[in-house]
Amino acid sequence: MSLLRTPLYENIKAAGARFVPFGEWEMPVQFAGIQAEHEAVRTRAGLFDVSHMGEVEVRGPDALGAVNRLITNDLEGIVDGQALYTCMCLPSGGIVDDLVVYRFSREHIFICCNASNVDKDFAHIVEHLGPGAEARNLSERYAQLAVQGPLAPALVQRLTSVDLSTLKRYFFTLGQVAGCETLISRTGYTGEDGFELYVSNDDAPKLWDALFAAAAPGELMPIGLGARDTLRLEYKMALYGNDIDATTTPLEAGLGWVVKLDGRDFIGKDALKDQKEAGLSRRLIGFKMDGRVPARHGYEVVDADGAVTGVVTSGSHSPSLKENIGMAYVPTTSSAIGSPLLIRIRDRAEPATVVKTPFVSR
Amino acid sequence: MASSPIDLRYTEDHEWAREEPDGTITVGVTHHAQDALGDVVYVELPAVGRVLGEKGTFGVVESVKTVSDLYSPCAGTVVAVNDALGGAPDLVNRACYGEGWIVRIRPTSETAIAHLKSAEDYDAYCAALSH
Known part of the structure; x- marks a missing residue:
């Protein structure tokens, strides 16, 4: 089966994307390089094609x-x-x-x-x-472009008459951006200020080009899935399929703040209520490696005798911190900040430490 | 894409091998490999004295995104490793055929790398991979 391509395929190809299969999609993993793209989003602005959402x-x-x-x-x-x-x-x-x-x-x-x-x-x-x-x-009708980074608001403002200064974080509005009917959402998956822009498939290439045309040289970079992953990881944002799935609950994943157990019924409420009352046996924590070797998704957390006690769900070198960070499910007894962990990397048990998250702060 | 240095030999796993005047073989990863890996953040080196079989794994290169094993281009014994990679793993990106070399091996056979790919064949191999 051939991979699906977003309406922005030709734009991102022309921008120098290196493509990888991502689920059913052919998506850009990187353009200039993960480190450079990551820094661009943290210090300037980056543009992501997330039309596969x-x-x-x-x-x-x-x-x-x-x-x-x-x-x-x-x-x-x-x-x-x-x-x-x-x-x-x-x-x-x-x-x-x-x-x-x-x-x-x-x-x-x-x-x-x-x-x-x-x-x-x-x-x-x-x-x-x-x-x-x-x-x-409506997934096949909509494209989505994410513009993220400290310069993103000023950049998008050049293309719309909507007053973006009044659009607060996690608010949205409908409006014209570069002449395209757009759902403008002040949200993102990077920890930075910025927008997710939903447009029709037909308008997506026009909006992509308009954003680059409106940017000063060096202001806006195209960003691939590689940097998207390191950006979200530094803010301990969960990635479905890695950090959370059908076998994990929001409470275990540290997402208790999006579980409202008072009031109305919802699917899963009883189980979550029971789990909250019984107490959690494991928690998703953030860790830093004490040494120089990065831990990766799927690596085992072990105790001093080598018995498996948990699992790494995400792990990478952090481009901002220049340290190796990650998330892991560990027993609640090992989840306090400062707790020492051992992570099996190849034939060794490498030391790591539970740290406060997010790993970086704005 | 720039063509690979003609004085080296190449494996299908994207290592290069150079025969030194003293008969040892210096090994690194190719431009194609470092480009595919992206920003290298850690290189795991073997112990000096370790005995390697041809295509045996002797180390690991970790980039921001991925982990990649290193395979020996020949059978032999590790006689030196590039300790500079400990403090500057990105030498693999910046100078993959020079300061970013990884290990030096004393091969068990004098013609240990003669059967590996020439630069021309390796470039053709890479071109075929990207299509």
Whole structure:
């Protein structure tokens, strides 16, 4: 089967992308290099093609209530025009996906989900969506460009008459950007200020080119999935399939802040409530390697006798810190900041230390 | 893409090998390899004296994104390692055919690397990989 290509394939190819298969998609892993791209987003601005992400729209007289029964966070806690980071769980409390949910109105909810989960998520939503709402999978219609970094607001402002200074973090609006009808969302997956811009597939190449045309030399770089991963890791943002999945709960993953157990029922609530009351046996922590060898996804956390006690879910060299960082599930008894860990790397047990997260601060 | 140095021999695993006047073989990774790896952040070196089989793993190169094993181009014994890589692993990116060399091996056979690819063949091999 040939890989899917986003509407921006020709643009990113022309920008010098090195492509890799990413799930069903042919995506850019890097352009200039992970280190350079990472620094660009932290100090200037970067542009990401994230058109592989999925979009599901839910409409109906009780769209808000219907979606609220599928997610762990609470749409009653935000206003129209605001977005919400949340998990969607199984009855077991295991995570189906992590989502950004946009509240247009009580009758209109828009959901952004992970590319590899689109079909699974849509089936889950359709199966469990109660009366009073209907879901549509719009993933094939929308492209998404993320503009991230300290210079991103000024750059996007040059292309729109929408006053972006009034659009606060995790708020969104509809407006024209470079003449394209755009859902402008002040969100991202890098820890930096910036926007995620949803446009029609047809408009995506025009918006990509307009952003580069509006940027001063050196202001904006194209960014691949490699730097996207190091950027999100430095802020301990979970990556579905690595740090969270159907076998992990939001509480274990440190996402208790998006689990609202008071009030309405939602799928997984009972299990999460039980887990909270019983106490967690393992937690997703951030660690730094004491030595120079990076730990990677899947490496085992071991005790002094070599018995496996946990697992590394993400691990990389941190381009900002020049240290090796990662996330791992470890027993709660080893999860306090400062706790020593041992991680099996090839034939050795390498020391690491549990540290405060995010690893960097803005 | 720049063509590979003609005085070296190459493996399909993207190591280069150079025969030194004293008969030892210096080994590193190719431009193609360092480019594919991206920013190198750690190189795991073997102990001097370690005995290697042809295509045996002798170390690991870690970039920001990935881990890649190093394979010996010939059977022999490690006689030197590039300790400079400990403090500056990015030498592999900046000077893969020079200061970014990785190990030196005393081969068990005098013609240990004669069967490896020439620069021309290696360049053709890389060109075929990228299509």
